[in-house]
Amino acid sequence: MSDRHHSTTARRLNVYIQGQGFPILGLHGHPGSGRSLSVFTNHLSKRYKTFAPDLRGYGKSRYNGNFEMNDHLTDLEALLDRLEIEKCLILGWSLGGILAMELALRLPERITGLILVATAAKPRGSHPPITWQDNLYTGVAALLNYIKPSWQWNIETFGKRSLFRYLIQQHTSTSYSYIAKEAVPAYLQTSPAATRALYTAIQSGYNRLLDLQQIQCPSLVLAGEQDRHITSDSSLQTAQHLQNSQWQCYPNTAHLFPWEVPQLMLRDIDHWLEEHPQVIGSQ
Incomplete structure (x- = not known):
């Protein structure tokens, strides 16, 4: 995605900000919004400053014209500049995790760590036909x-x-x-343009596995064992291609596992943050 030329200028994103401390950028999935990350931000904002934007075409970041996935990256880089965030940890869920990896490839000096939730650099699904x-x-x-x-x-x-x-x-x-x-x-606030941008990228056979070796920052990769949208196997493959990653898979959960086992997941995130103080700006 990040090797292509950017066809549009950055859009000013609506963003939800909570807490004080080291910045954590939260990126939602599809369909989604900054609000749909509350399971993470309400907890993390007790110790850190969380930023959860509505991506272009989602939530209150209204946009009806056609755009490409690359444009999300342009928007997010502009957001970091506007909010004067020099370095941040990124937490991304599903599509948000893909964008998190892309930002780490694009802005390696600004991204201190990645928390990747139900996502993959080569996403594969096992969803049965829908009736x-x-x-x-x-x-x-x-x-x-x-x-x-x-x-x-x-x-x-x-x-x-x-x-x-x-x-x-x-x-x-x-x-x-x-x-x-x-x-x-x-779901009701997700624009058709956002859906088109995502499915165009999926149909093009998105695969960044071989580029992941460029990402040096620590990563925590979390998956639901029964995820049919982005399989746990494809998440595991992503973790194996990252240089410095930790993998956790939750049994009897699926793509929305943060809403199934929130306390267990947040405990694991807290533990990982304690073990990797460099990702939150301390040694």
């Missing part, structure tokens, strides 16, 4: 869950039969609460 019934149940489950979050009848009747069954493995009130508060609003 009309899948779409129907997903629409009903999402709507009812939005109106009445974590309603057990809805989870049992529609949730477990919908496409949610591929996004999560643990159909708990916690995971459905996050879906209601953050996934549905983010």
Whole structure:
């Protein structure tokens, strides 16, 4: 992505800022928004300063014209300049993790570390074909869950039969609460242009595995064992190609595992940060 010429100028991104301390840039997935990273930012902002932008075409960073994935990188570099962030740690979930790796390749002197969540430098999926019934149940489950979050009848009747069954493995009130508060609003605010940019990149056969050796900063790679959108095997392959990485895979979870096992995951992130003080600007 980063080898191509940039066709558009940087867009001023909407960004959610919390806390004080060393900067952590949080990058959301697709569909998503800066708000959908609250499971990370509400916790990390107790000790660090978190920046969670809405990427171009997502959330409140409205953009309807066509653009390429590269343009996200242009926007994010401009954001770091605007906020006068000389160095930062990046946490990226799914698409956000791909952009995190791209920024580390593009701005190696500014990126101190990477936390890569449900992502891969050569993303591969194992998602079964989607039926009309899948779409129907997903629409009903999402709507009812939005109106009445974590309603057990809805989870049992529609949730477990919908496409949610591929996004999560643990159909708990916690995971459905996050879906209601953050996934549905983010989905509704994701522009067609953002979807086109992502699928164009996927169809071109995106693969940065061989370039990962250039990334020298420490990396924590986290995956859900039953992830069908970006398989845990492809995340593991990414971890194996990174020079200085730690790998963690959570059983009985899928692509939205941060909403399934939040406390366990945050504990592992805290532990990694303690073991790698250089990524947060201290020795």
